[in-house]
Amino acid sequence: MTLTVETAPGQKLYRAVVDALRREIETGRFAETQLLPAERVLCELLEVSRTTLRKAIADLIAEGVLFHRHGAGTFIHRATPRVEQPSSRLTSFTEDMRLRGLVASSRELERGVFLPTPEEAMMLGVRPNDRVFRLGRLRLADGSPMAIERAAVPIRFLPEQDKVGDSLYEALSAGGFKPTRGLQRLRATLLDPADAKLLGVAPDSPALYIQRIAYLADGACVEFTKSWYRADAYDFVSELTLSPPARKAQR
Incomplete structure (x- = not known):
């Protein structure tokens, strides 16, 4: 099953991926774990390249939605209600x-x-x-x-x-x-x-x-x-x- 990536007119693809990932996180798509799926899995779900995915993840880390632990992976911030x-x-x-x-x-x-x-x-x-x-x-x-x-x-x-x-x-x-x-x-x-x-x-x-x-x-x-x-x-x-x-x- 793929995730829907909706690109608005003039919007860069990686920003659409940012929106898609944020939406899936907020609606509980990855609720069973705090660890984000591996890059290979996400690329398949989103149907995008690793370069595009990494740019999107970098933006979400900058926003505080995700955080990275060296050697462990990329995690989802869940503890705090928005x-x-x-x-x-x-x-x-x-x-x-x-x-x-x-x-x-x-x-x-x-x-x-x-x-x-x-x-x-x-x-x-x-x-x-x-x-x-x-x-x-x-x-x-x-x-x-x-x-x-x-x-x-x-x-x-x-x-x-x-x-x-x-x-x-x-x-x-x-x-x-x-x-x-x-x-x-x-x-x-x-x-x-x-x-x-x-x-x-x-x-x-x-x-x-x-x-x-x-x-x-x-x-x-x-x-x-x-x-x-x-x-x-x-x-x-x-x-x-x-x-x-x-x-x-x-x-």
């Missing part, structure tokens, strides 16, 4: 995972009340001698590490820090300080060795770095969070609409 997160909605990690049928959990990396760093003071609009509650966590979905979050909240919004559980937003809402809007900035980055170890990936693996500021209804800044999301586990999705045509000025 998540699509709308970037236009202000939600907590716990809520995001719950909506997708995944069980959210955390491993605390840091918790306590501190003087703000210069960056925290600037972002939160607090004075250098004000106090902030800082919470650093490794976020997991169904037991798989997904993201590192380091949040800071002005202490006046969290007078009972011991009641902060899995969801920071639930604790804020319980105290009457529910965030209503946010501003976040995303960029690509590479993970340093310490963060890569926490996320279970190789050093210098790609990640999505996000800075988020959340506000209350009255405009007060309630949260400043820096996060590092595994690039092989998260897709951030935005809904776009076409602006109406500009009207000509009437004379």
Whole structure:
């Protein structure tokens, strides 16, 4: 039985092979093993040359879909569920995972009340001698590490820090300080060795770095969070609409 390789107009053959392999991996074609079949077998299934297949596999390794172990073969990354997160909605990690049928959990990396760093003071609009509650966590979905979050909240919004559980937003809402809007900035980055170890990936693996500021209804800044999301586990999705045509000025 062959695998279907659909080539779009103008698309290079090896990119069509990339799409075909990714589709088969995601739909469970190779679910019985983590080891990708041998090159000879794949070439027969895909009806392509080894040169084309190797270029496709190299792309999938670069994307984090596959990884290669010298002397052992090419393997499929399976442990981490892939998540699509709308970037236009202000939600907590716990809520995001719950909506997708995944069980959210955390491993605390840091918790306590501190003087703000210069960056925290600037972002939160607090004075250098004000106090902030800082919470650093490794976020997991169904037991798989997904993201590192380091949040800071002005202490006046969290007078009972011991009641902060899995969801920071639930604790804020319980105290009457529910965030209503946010501003976040995303960029690509590479993970340093310490963060890569926490996320279970190789050093210098790609990640999505996000800075988020959340506000209350009255405009007060309630949260400043820096996060590092595994690039092989998260897709951030935005809904776009076409602006109406500009009207000509009437004379």
